[in-house]
Amino acid sequence: MSLHTALSAVDTGLDASLKRLFDLLRIPSISTQAAHAPDCRAAANWLVDTLHDMGFTASTRETPGHPMVVAHAKGPHGSPHVLFYGHYDVQPVDPLTLWHSAPFEPVLVDGPTGEKEITARGAADDKGQVMTFIEACRALKQADGTLPLSVTLLIEGEEESGGINLLPFLEANTEELKADVALICDTGMLGRGLPAITTMLRxxxxxxxxxxxxxxxxxxxxxxxxxxxxxxxxxxxxxxxxxxxxxxxxxxxxxxxxxxxDPQTRALWGKIGPSDAQSLGPVGLSLAAGEQGYxxxxxxxxxxxxxxxxxxxxxxxxxxxxxxxxxxxxxxxxxxxxxxxxxxxxxxxxxxxxxxxxxxxxxxxxxxxxxRASLVPTTMPFLPPALKALEAEWQQPAAVIGCGGSIPVVTEIQQALGMDSLLIGFGLDDDRVHSPNEKYDLSCFHKGTRSWVRVLYALAGKNPD
CATH class of the missing domain: 3.30.70.360 (Alpha-Beta Plaits)
Known part of the structure; x- marks a missing residue:
């Protein structure tokens, strides 16, 4: 399998990938509003059809709430097996008057930084991130007809409404969903052009x-x-x-x-991370007001x-x-x-x-x-190759970072399946997640897809370069 052939497929297929993302973004799959239950099912069915057309065994699975999407594709015999998790549901769009364009009519606009931005509800959280992984699998299949490792996708429809059916589903389907490592995309980078893997969640x-x-x-x-x-x-x-x-x-x-x-981590964060003024400045603040000494x-x-x-x-x-x-x-x-x-x-x-x-x-x-909080051990064997793969794509050292938020699925996967997770996402702090005019940089979508190609290749034990 040629890594560079797959990367080339990502580049030449970007317009088609973007069209597919826009098709998914047009579905108003708001899980918290009962009126949008048919739209949540439509999003799940869209994903199943898309994955089936790519050669995955894919289906919707019923829950007491919105359906889950489960898909499988086998890699070479003896290759690692990864479980990819994401969600297709989105937040409500209120207040609608603050949107510059219709929230479910995605548009590509010029952002204030000069970057092209995909603007729509769900662009970053989480449809855009999910599609980076799916499009990476598409490119790998185009390059060699198969994937370098076995992949299971679990895409839920209730993350934005509490996810109460996820843990019971994991516990009821342990044998089918268990893999060597989970991959979760619902996170971001350290900054524009600075890749990262989140290993600490509160x-x-x-x-x-x-x-x-x-x-x-x-x-x-x-x-x-x-x-x-x-x-x-x-x-x-x-x-x-x-x-x-x-x-x-x-x-x-x-x-x-x-x-x-530990002093080493503190020193590293001091070098790569933003200052207090840089962290708080965008929201009109300047001083860290909480626990003194940090x-x-x-x-x-x-x-x-x-x-x-x-x-x-x-x-x-x-x-x-x-x-x-x-x-x-x-x-x-x-x-x-x-x-x-x-x-x-x-x-x-x-x-x-x-x-x-x-x-x-x-x-x-x-x-x-x-x-509970979750911590990915630095001794996890899949962490170093994933970091090297991200560095190869972005030409910047990939950082190991923490996250102030809580992502219960990490704990639930550990609890139900006994698996650690790698949290690899390509969102940015200015993506306006959950707010009007949510966006996802086109470069994050494009290079995020390329990054997943490299990561999957590396996790299969192949040289990411």
């Missing part, structure tokens, strides 16, 4: 707390100062979650299982966090109303690293709230998921 605990005092809203003139105000109680409680001087979370045992950054990059990649994601109570409409509310609510999330236990963090948070509740107040809690 876990998460989501908690909602509702503080109730009086049995109804009260007139603040008649009851103010005499009756408990649940907003005040709630503000006092959540303010105590962090130490104001150090930025550290105050929950007992919160830092159990949190490893410190850069903004370190705080998001490898340190745990506690954030108040929403708080409400009382009168919130236009105008003014002198009300003393009966209830107040806050939504709090914890990002976890190392071996932090999600349920221990949840229990510590609830104990923190209960210990600070004054008389005449009660607290109710709603759990919003929990997952």
């Amino acid at each position: 876990g998460m605990v989501g908690e909602e707390v509702i503080i109730t005092a009086a049995n109804r809203d009260l007139h603040s003139g008649m009851y103010g100062n005499a009756a408990r105000n649940p907003i005040q109680v709630l503000c006092d409680i959540v303010a105590d979650l962090r130490d104001g001087a150090t930025g550290r979370v105050t929950l007992p045992g919160f830092y159990d299982g949190v490893p410190d950054i 850069t903004a990059l370190e705080q998001t990649w490898c340190r745990p966090s506690c954030e108040i994601n929403g708080i409400s109570g009382g009168y919130e409409e236009n105008g003014f109303k002198t009300v003393l509310p009966a209830k107040a609510m806050a939504k709090v999330s914890f990002r976890l690293v190392g071996t932090q236990d999600p349920e221990a963090i949840r229990a510590a948070f609830r104990a923190h709230v209960q210990a600070r509740l004054p008389a005449d107040c009660t607290a109710d809690f709603v759990a919003h998921g929990g997952s």
Whole structure:
């Protein structure tokens, strides 16, 4: 098999690849909205038809929600077997008025950096990324009629709506889906032209707390100062979650299982990563405001966090109303690293709230998921060849990086299938994922496809050069 023949097939077939991507982007597969359930099924069927035409054994698999897409192609006898994961569902498009073009009518436009950009909902998250892998498989098959290794694709339709059916599906189909390594594309690069493999993902605990005092809203003139105000109680409680001087979370045992950054990794990140001003500048900020002693990059990649994601109570409409509310609510999330236990963090948070509740107040809690952090061991045998393959394509050393977000599928694949994952994506920080005018650079789509050709070739044990 000629690597260069496959790379040439990517280049000459770029226009056709782009057309296929646009066809998929036109399907409004919004998984969170019931009205778009037929569109989610249409996207799944489109993928099955596309993969079948490429020679994969492909089918949709029913779940209690939207269907899964599963496809298989065998490589040479004795070659490694990879499981590729992605998702075909997308986020809602609201507010529609902020889009410069129709969200499901993809367009190729000139971006502010001079790069051509594919603009559409799902361009980067995750249809564009999924199609880089599929188009790489197409080019490899065109070059030699087969793939250099065995490939299974699992493409789900509920990632943007919680993915509650994924783990049961993995557990019910373990024998079919088990492979040597999982490949996940739902991540990005270190920066424009700087390839990376994400090996550290934070876990998460989501908690909602509702503080109730009086049995109804009260007139603040008649009851103010005499009756408990649940907003005040709630503000006092959540303010105590962090130490104001150090930025550290105050929950007992919160830092159990949190490893410190080794000096070599810290020095490398200092060289390749953005400064605090570069990280925060695009959103109008300049200073790292969290845990003292750590850069903004370190705080998001490898340190745990506690954030108040929403708080409400009382009168919130236009105008003014002198009300003393009966209830107040806050939504709090914890990002976890190392071996932090999600349920221990949840229990510590609830104990923190209960210990600070004054008389005449009660607290109710709603759990919003929990997952452990994941770490790809640097000793994983598939990591070095994948890094070399990316370096060969981008002509830049590929970095091993962390990610501040949480991707539960990594933990679920490890839990259900006993497999480690390589997270290789080609998105950029300015792709406006989940926002109006989502985009994916044409160069990321093109070179991302070429990168997967090299990575699959390298994972098969062949020289990526």
